Amino acid sequence: MKLLEKKNAIVTGGSDGIGYEIAKALAQNGANLLLIGRNEEKLCKAALSLSNTGVQVETLSYDLSCLLSFSELSGKIANIFLEIDILVNNAGVAKFSSFETVSMQEIDYSFDLNVKALFLLTQALLPSLKRNQASIINISSFHAFRVMPGIFSTVYSMTKGAVNAFTKALAYELGPFGIRVNAIAPGNVRTAKVQAYVNNLPGDKRETFNEFVRTNYPLGRFGNLEELGGIAVYLASAQASWVTGSIFNIDGGLTTN
Known part of the structure; x- marks a missing residue:
């Protein structure tokens, strides 16, 4: 039996890059998928590519940065998956501007998508997450811990630091319901x-x-992108039943020094 047989998984930003690779790994281990993203063409292409995994693959086009009505979004999700076992909060934006040139618009957009949307979607789906003692996996970044030469990351680093703090606080609050909350913080991956x-x-x-x-x-x-799927499968599975509140640095050792 596969590790995630008959589980239902939502992956935001699941049509390409890290989100797609995580979605593929979950599907290969038996999880049904709902991919959420903005670009319908990319979503359809991703769903077609995953159709040979033998699981149910659904898509939902939605701009998470709008923050208009997450109750409406949760209703649309419930029409597809009433029960949710795995939530991967991957959707995000990485904008790199020097501190002195960062605009309020850039700050707002980055926080809306990287932090607020993650918070509000998780909150909207909480009843189902509680019923299923779900695994929540947030995608952070090494930029919450380190900087790279020539890359100005004040806004991005700040949002990913917020994701890490949210992960730990939510793990503490939702632990009594059997919900596990962890984060993956990738290093530079060849997207x-x-x-x-x-x-x-x-x-x-x-x-x-x-x-x-x-x-x-x-x-x-x-x-490489495929090197991130395994940790997501582990965190989503019963093998990680005593793992919560952790930030996993999957970065080739970058944050060791």
Whole structure:
């Protein structure tokens, strides 16, 4: 029997990147999926790609940054999955501007999507999460702990620090209901966006960045997307039945130094 057989999982931002890889790993271990994202075309493509896993794969197009009506959203989710066993709060935005140029609009948008949406969606789904003693997995970032040369991350680091604090506080509050709350904090992973960023750096800055990776990551490299699925499956499964309130740094050792 697969680890997540007959479980229902929601993955926000599940149409590409880290969210998609986590969704694929959950599906391969037997979980039915509901992918939530903004881009219907990407969602359909992801669902088609996952159709060979043998599980139910549903999609829901919704802009989580709008914060308009999470009760309405939870109603739409209930029409698909009345019972929720796994919630992966992955949707987010990473904007990097120097501190002196950050606008109020950028701050608001980053907090709306990275923090408020995560909070409000979890709150809206709480009745089902309680009934099923669910596993909640929040996606944080190494930027909550470290900075990279040439990357100005005050806003992004602040939002991911908030995700970590929320994870620990919520684990404490929901533990009596049997709900486990953990976070995964990836290091640099070769998503399309990260690769494009590196490729667009001027030659000297690109070499400085690559040298930082070689010398500061004990494993000497970026992570690959498929290397994040296993930890999500573990946290979602009964194997992690005594694990809650933890932030898992999956970063090739970057935050060891």
